[in-house]
Amino acid sequence: MEQGALSTEPGTAWRVSHQRRIEYDLVKAPDLFDPRNHALLSIGRVRGGRRFVVVDEQVARHHGQRIDDYFAAHGVSARIVPFAGGETSKTADAWLDIVRELDDFPIHRRDEPIIAIGGGVLTDVVGFVAGSYRRSVPHIKVPTTLMGYVDASVGIKTGINFNNHKNRLGSFEPPCRVLLDHTLLRTLPRRHVLNGVCEIIKLAVIRDVALFERLEASGDASVAAAFQDAAGGDILDRAIAGMLEELQPNLFEDELERKVDFGHTFSYGLEARHGERLLHGEAVLLDILVSCLVARGRGLLSVADTARIFGLVERLGLEPDFTLLDVDLVWDSLLDRIEHRNGLQRVPLPQGLGACVFANDINRREVASAIAALTHGMAAA
Ligand SMILES: NC(=O)c1ccc[n+]([C@@H]2O[C@H](COP(=O)([O-])OP(=O)(O)OC[C@H]3O[C@@H](n4cnc5c(N)ncnc54)[C@H](O)[C@@H]3O)[C@@H](O)[C@H]2O)c1
DSSP, X not given: OOTTOOOOOTTTOOOOOOOOOOOOEEEEOSSTTSTTOOGGGSSSOOTTOEEEEEEEHHHHHHHHHHHHHHHHHTTOEEEEEEEOOSGGGOSHHHHHHHHHHHHTSOOOTTTSOEEEEESHHHHHHHHHHHHHGGGOOOEEEEEOSHHIIIIITTSSBOOEEETTEEEEEOOBOOXXXXXXXXXXXXXXXXXXXXXXXXXXXXXXXXXXXXXXXHHHHHHHHHHHTTTOSHHHHHHXXXXXXXXXXXXXXXXXXXXXXXXXGTTOSSHHHHHHHHTTTOOHHHHHHHHHHHHHHHHHHTTSXXXXXXXXXXXXXXXXXXOOOGGGOOHHHHHHHHHHHHHHTTTSOOXXXXXXXXXXXXXSOOOHXXXXXXXXXXHTTOTTO
């Protein structure tokens, strides 16, 4: 027997081996709060049943009465819990508050799923409630922001911020269903529409040149229409499908080289430092642009493609605040991510538009020179 290896001889050890199948659908369900639409109650007990429903305050402001009426029309006793969106709500206190509310409204453990209706903050927190309450109860996600629609509600990650770290506590908790009602995006403020667009740009640059071209062709009109237009609908479908192609084979992130981490290396520190003024997508966009310049410096991205990326950002009406880029902060963020990625940088960089390589040797000078170009307005030159 090798030194350090443990014996697995019969009588000396027991092995547990189990496979859990993960299967959930993302289903389009427009006009979700129309009582004739059964999607919200399509899983679990209906008549005489109960539902614990956490609703983003802004969504409740626009649709609160309809949500009450929906459950009443189906004879379902619902506890509707309003939740203030925004990153400052992604806390252990918010998580525990919901757990207390839940304890006060007993639901069946298996056939009365929790329903989470809101943006990425809400679905991350409520997903963590579902994953931790009584060691896991089922939940349904209804994204109401673009960020949620194309990203946060698509996969199985939950989380809350803790000890000055984003998503320091969390779990992998598959929802039992994701219900997609794009009409809920109608009331989203423009800044939050753009926030979600940054994640779509991420996918386009790193893996999907056709998506990039669609953004170029009609993205500005879709932003103005809060993605209620037909072309915007196609962009959303393509973004979700692309996201799933990346997530599905690696749901639990056993593989740490992830294309969807494009834009999520330097953004981590930016969000931690400037969380009050920077939305998640806005931080991701800054990271994307730094990464593109690093890629250009290495000859991975041509001058023309780099100019196209900056041109798209401008055409979509995004105005990244380059003054927030600080070399120490951005470099420290990379060092932190090295820990998170098992000792290697594993930074996705675009290799031409729509393709990706992973770098493990980015140095501080490259980052500093990318930031200098951005802060001096020389990036697209
Ligand atoms: N779990 C994941 O895989 C994953 C992926 C991406 C992002 N995230 C997380 O998502 C969070 C950001 O999500 P977000 O941008 O949706 O933030 P958010 O949930 O705070 O929502 C943004 C704002 O929009 C408001 N709002 C929500 N729906 C609305 C509607 N339909 N109309 C009007 N206003 C509405 C909210 O009240 C809030 O003020 C971050 O914490 C990020 O880490 C998680």
